[in-house]
Structure formats: structure tokens, C-alpha cells
Amino acid sequence: MPKKIELPISESAIRELRIGDEVEISGPMVLGRDAAHKHLVKTHDEAFDRLARDRFLYHCGPVVRRDDAGEWRFVAAGPTTSIREEPYEAQVIERYGVRGIIGKGGMGARTLEAMRKHSCVYLHAIGGLAVVLADKVVKVHGAHMLDELGVPEAMWSIEVKDFPSVITMDSHGGSLHETMFAQSKDAARRLMEQGVRAPAGRKPA
Amino acid sequence: MASLRPHIVELIRHTSSGLPEDVLDALAGARDSEPEGSRAWSTFELMISNVEAARQASAPICQDTGTLIFYVDYGPDHTAHQLEKDIVAAVREATKRAYLRPNAVDSITGVNSGDNVGKGSPYIHFHARRERGVRVRLMMKGGGCENVGAQYSLPDESIGAGRDLDGIRRCIIDAVQKAQGYGCAPGTVGVGVGGDRVTSYIESKEQLFRPLRDVNPDPVLEDLEQELLGSLQGLNIGPMGFGGKTTVLGVKIGARHRVPASFFVSISYMCWAYRKGELSVKGAKAVLDGHPLAVPVPAAKKAAAKKAVAKKAVAKKAVAKKAVAKKAVAKKAVAKKPVAKKAVAKKPVAKKAVAKKPVAKKPVAKKPVAKKPVAKKPVAKKAVDKKTAGPAVQVASRRARRNKLNVL
Numbered sequence: 001m002p003k004k005i006e007l008p009i010s011e012s013a014i015r016e017l018r019i020g021d022e023v024e025i026s027g028p029m030v031l032g033r034d035a036a037h038k039h040l041v042k043t044h045d046e047a048f049d050r051l052a053r054d055r056f057l058y059h060c061g062p063v064v065r066r067d068d069a070g071e072w073r074f075v076a077a078g079p080t081t082s083i084r085e086e087p088y089e090a091q092v093i094e095r096y097g098v099r100g101i102i103g104k105g106g107m108g109a110r111t112l113e114a115m116r117k118h119s120c121v122y123l124h125a126i127g128g129l130a131v132v133l134a135d136k137v138v139k140v141h142g143a144h145m146l147d148e149l150g151v152p153e154a155m156w157s158i159e160v161k162d163f164p165s166v167i168t169m170d171s172h173g174g175s176l177h178e179t180m181f182a183q184s185k186d187a188a189r190r191l192m193e194q195g196v197r198a199p200a201g202r203k204p205a
Numbered sequence: 206m207a208s209l210r211p212h213i214v215e216l217i218r219h220t221s222s223g224l225p226e227d228v229l230d231a232l233a234g235a236r237d238s239e240p241e242g243s244r245a246w247s248t249f250e251l252m253i254s255n256v257e258a259a260r261q262a263s264a265p266i267c268q269d270t271g272t273l274i275f276y277v278d279y280g281p282d283h284t285a286h287q288l289e290k291d292i293v294a295a296v297r298e299a300t301k302r303a304y305l306r307p308n309a310v311d312s313i314t315g316v317n318s319g320d321n322v323g324k325g326s327p328y329i330h331f332h333a334r335r336e337r338g339v340r341v342r343l344m345m346k347g348g349g350c351e352n353v354g355a356q357y358s359l360p361d362e363s364i365g366a367g368r369d370l371d372g373i374r375r376c377i378i379d380a381v382q383k384a385q386g387y388g389c390a391p392g393t394v395g396v397g398v399g400g401d402r403v404t405s406y407i408e409s410k411e412q413l414f415r416p417l418r419d420v421n422p423d424p425v426l427e428d429l430e431q432e433l434l435g436s437l438q439g440l441n442i443g444p445m446g447f448g449g450k451t452t453v454l455g456v457k458i459g460a461r462h463r464v465p466a467s468f469f470v471s472i473s474y475m476c477w478a479y480r481k482g483e484l485s486v487k488g489a490k491a492v493l494d495g496h497p498l499a500v501p502v503p504a505a506k507k508a509a510a511k512k513a514v515a516k517k518a519v520a521k522k523a524v525a526k527k528a529v530a531k532k533a534v535a536k537k538a539v540a541k542k543p544v545a546k547k548a549v550a551k552k553p554v555a556k557k558a559v560a561k562k563p564v565a566k567k568p569v570a571k572k573p574v575a576k577k578p579v580a581k582k583p584v585a586k587k588a589v590d591k592k593t594a595g596p597a598v599q600v601a602s603r604r605a606r607r608n609k610l611n612v613l
Contacts, residue, residue: 022244035315063268063306075303076259076268081349081387104349104445105387126251126445127349127389128267128478131258150317151307152268164251166244166447180448181385184440188382191439192365192375197432 002164008054009099011119017167019174023123025163028141029056029102031156033080035149037088044095047144051157052096056123059085059103061152062134072140074158076130079104082122090114106168106177115171122169124176136163209288212484212491212498213295213341217273218304219493220343220482221265224256227417228393228454228479235391235444235451245449252444252477263304267478269347270305273327274410276344280337288339292329296321338487342414350388350476354409355380356402359468368468373398373458374429380472381437381453386446389476393417393455394433397471399463409473412457414481426458444477454479 003017007027017023030051032040040048062077082103085092089111092098099120101107104127115121125133139159146154168176224232236249259266273296277288297320299305309323310316321327357376359368364379366372377396384392397408421427433456443449454477463469484493491498 061268061306063265063270063303065303075262076265076306078268080269081352083387104389105385106446124445124447126248127386128347128476129251129255130266130268131262131264132251132255134264134268135258150310150319152317168447177385177446180442180446184382184385184442187440188378191378191436194436196370196374197428 004162007056007099010054011099014099014119014121014171017121017170018172019167019170019176021167023165023167025056025100025102025123025165026161027055028157028159029058030144031058031060031062031154031158033059033061033153034084035153036145036155037085037092039145039149040096041088041091045144048155049096051144051155052098054097054099056100056102057092057096057098058125058158059101060156062156063130064140064151064156072142072156074134074137074140077134077137078128078130079125079133081105081127082107086111093118093120102163102165106175112169112173112175115169116173119171121167121171122175123165124168125163125165133163136160208294209291209339209341209486210295210298212486212493213292214298214302214304215498216341216343216482216484216493217295217299218263218302220345220480221270221299221304222259222263223266224479225416225481225494228477229253229256231417231454232477235449235454238450243449244447245443245451248444248447248449249451265304265306266480267347267476268306269349270308271345271347271480272308272351273305273321274344274346275327275329276332276342276411276414277329277339278332278334279339280334282337283339285331285333288331288341289329292327292341293322296327338485341484341486343482343484344410344413345480346410346413346473347389347476347478350384350392350474353380353384353388354406354471354473355383356406356472357470359470366470370425370429372468373470374433376470377433377456377458377472378437378440380474381442382440384474385442386444388474389478390442390446391444391451391454391477393457393475393479394453395473395475396456396458397473398458398460398469400461400469400471401464401467402469402471404461405469405471406473408459408461409471412459413473413475413479415457417455421458423460426460430456430458 002022002024005023005025007025007029028051030048032048039045059080059082060077061080063075065073065075067073079102082101082105086108089101089107090113093101093111093114097118100123101111101120102123102125104125106124107122111122137158138161141157141159144155144157149155232249232253236246236253239246239249256266275292277285279285279288296305300307300321305321307317307319307321309318309321309326311318311323357366359366359372361372361376364375366375373396377394381394384390393413395409395412397405397412399405400408421430434453437453437456438450440452441448442452444451482494484491484498
């Protein structure tokens, strides 16, 4: 059974999470990706601080629609690749007190270290799961810097319910991605050494 | 020649909101090879249910609707100029309807054009042909998987790759290992060997237009593809890099001649959300992914079209709904074709189901296929209700079958 996570979340609750834990997140969180990260390390953004402190930051550039009443609605909202934010994320975690990063693919050593130091986790969502995840967005409060950054890059403030993900980097220095990389690297080396297979009879279709 | 804009909008909608059948089958097969309830199993399960939900809602299966890559083969009754105009207009319209995310960013200023149109966007590759009519193939390739693409210049000492088949093989293994889950595994690997830097990558992308279960015309490459399709699974990267038995869905390799000094191996990685579609138009006939295309009916032809619909004995409700939908779109649409196709769209669906029987799913196909048509009816109705076009029906029907398989 997935663990339920309610946002905002305390430092001690974050420490209890370990890699491999499946979780479902509910509560307010904020979106941010490439342009937002670049901006967030350049200045201290008070508005973002209010949206992110003790909450989660989701790497996502959604497809949105505005209904007749003028309300925003998320149509498609899966995670984007997180590693691009590696140069910025450690600083964002430290400066804004973010407790969780949601994305895909995992992040590097600097972020892992910041997570250990400042009590934060990485939550892996399934890439390409855009419609299922958009359904978990129960409310869109608005978008910070929409005009400057455009729809995919704006910092959307949203409310989610039972948003599914897996902890792949925890606040104790554990990273599923490092393990997987090392494992597959060994397997790849062995596979390379096997060389090209002799052109035996092809399998019948 | 009438504008193909509505057809292309439909091609974009259909491509964005679903997956080709061979890809869905491969995902279902991958799911069934994992222990039920495992993380890999439930990841595949979520992927499949996401495609079904997207089809129902006509929403993009992935928010990254990607780089739009059009391949257009056109006959003497078309001009590249007009087709380009139609494609650009269709892209704008599809963006407005949220089938596409605004995805064209000025690289220097950072400003998003807002409508997916910009310098070199969408990318359109034209090819003139002798035969009349036009074929438009569309691939939507997300940024995450595009970023894990790689180009090797052989020899490459770092991976021990020389200028031979073994070297090519090493490049492919290396690229898939480095891609991990970043490109939304399990992916399909398109490989271009030879050419120059540009055409080598082009070849790798063109390989991705091949169906998953075809046979490479070159027996040497076919052998390599088959071997790698088996052995790469041993990297155990699994869906999204979580670990699992399926690391790639396909390996497709094409080779071009090269200059003696160069030997490039280019890898394009396509994520599991492998979106591609094909539209063929010949005279008044339009076919989308093997199904007669339902396009908005121009106002003048509406009465005739309705009659045709009635003749085909489609549910009354559906007709009424369609008519409403038509009216809405017809205002803009100018297509001159006598498009009674919406009604016809259902027939081939049935055909498809029959045609599918022989395609015994590898480990899966234990279920008697005869049940399919039964499951189809209610699903079909639902799809029509949603004013989605013909092809949606066919995918929805697969859901019933997949769920049944699930019970096994």
C-alpha cells in the first residue's frame, strides 16, 4: 500500500521516507522547470517561497485549458526530466525550504547532498502519464510569472489529491538511480564483450 | 485541391492522444511478463490506462507533445507550398484546441511563440512522387527522449568500437545504458549508420517510422536487431529506470553510404509514448492509420452526409451529436470532400478486430479472441458520444481485450 503524504510536510516526516517507498501525495504544491530554476537562483522570489516552503516542487510543463468560467484546468501534466535542473536544485532546496522534488529520471550528486543536508526527497513520477496525473490535480490556483515564462515554464500553484510517485532519492543519501546506473553499466560491459552473434537461422515470424 | 487542414488537425489529435497498436501490444506484453503487483507491472499498467484515458478525453497522452516531425510524400495534384500552409494552419488550430502544448521557443530570446510555429517549426520533410494524392506521416517526439539521443564517430576508443558491425553494436548498447530511464523507458531505438552527421540522424529518425514487428530488408541488420532486442533487456533498466524485464520495445537499424573518412552511428531514442500517425489522401478518400478518416463535414454537404450516416444505421443519438459537432467546425472548415466518412469509420474497426486474430500475442494470447466483438459495442458507443472520431473506437475496444487478458 502506498504511504499517504499530506502537504505541507515536516522535516521529521521527510526523514522517515526511504528509497523504494511508494507514496500518494495530497495538498498544495508548485510547478517549476528550466526557466523557473534559472530565475529562482538569480533572485529570492518571495511569491515562490510562499508556494514552495515545506511543500513539493514539481518538474512539469503542463498542457492547460481555460474553461468558460475562466478557471484553469490541467489537461496533461506528467513530469519532465529533472537532471537539467541539477546545476540549480541544491540552491533552490536550501534557499526555499523545499521538502520534495517531483520529476523523472532522478538527479545528481549535488542535489542528493542538498537533500541529505536540508531534509528533502526526490519523488519519481511516471513520465508520459500525463492524463492520469492531470486528473490528480484537483485545483489550479494560478500561475506565477505566466506572462514572463509562458504556459509550460510558469510556476503553477496547484492542489493535488493522491498523486502517485516513488521515492528514488531520500534524505539519507540513498539513490535508486545510482544503484541502477552501476548495475546496468556492468551488464552493458558484459554484453559488449559477447560480440556480434553468428548469423544463425532467424526466428520464424 | 481543397485544404487538408481539417485532416491534418485530426491527424495531430489522433497521434497526440493515443499510441499505435503495435506499441500498445508491446506494452501489454511487457506488463504481462512482470510479476503482478510489482513496481514494473503497475508502472506498465498505469501507462496503458493513461493511453486509454487520453483516448477517451482526446487529451495528449504526454504533456510534452514534442517536436512535430512531418514527412510528406505528395503527387502532382498537390504542391508543397499549399501543403505547408495547411500543415502550419493545422498546427496552430491543434494548439488552440489543446491537442498540443505550445512548444516552440525562440532559442535566442527564450520567448515561446505560443502556437508551435516558429523558425524551422514544425519540421516538414517533403518528397515529391509520381502517384497522385498525398501521404503525411507525423511523429511527435518528446524532449526527454530526444535529449538522450547520441551520435558516435567511429572508431570510438572509450567503448572499444571499431568501424564494423561489432562497433555499431557497442554504440547501441552504450546509448541505451546511458539513457537509463531519462528517455521514459522502455524506448525504441532508431539507429542510423553512415551518412554525414545530419543524414545519419535523419536515418535514425526515419527508422522510427517502421512498425515494431517488421523485418529489416537487410538480413545482417535484421539479425542484429533481433539479437539486441533480446539481449538489451538484460540491462534490467525497466520502465522509467525502476528496474524490470523490459528495457527496450524495439531496435531499428538503417545504413547509408558514407565518405571513406567518416563512420557515424546515430541513435534516436523514442520514449514508450511512441506517437506516430499516418494520413493518406487520394481524391476524396482520406485514410488515417488504416481507417477511413472522419473529418468535419462542410456545411453544403451536411444533408447528404447525414443521409449517409442514417443509411449506415448509426445510433441516432450519435448522429445528432455529430451533426452538432460538425456544425461547430464546419464554420471554419472548407474541405470540399464529400465526407460521409464519419459514418463509415465504424466498419473498418470491425474488420480490424477480425484481422487481428492471427496476430497471436507472444506470451499473452491465451484468451479466445471471439469475445472481442462483444466487448466492442458498448465501448464504441461511448467513444462516439465523446465526439471523437473513428479510430478512437478501435483503441477503446482494445481496452476491453486488454482488461480481459488482465484477469488471466
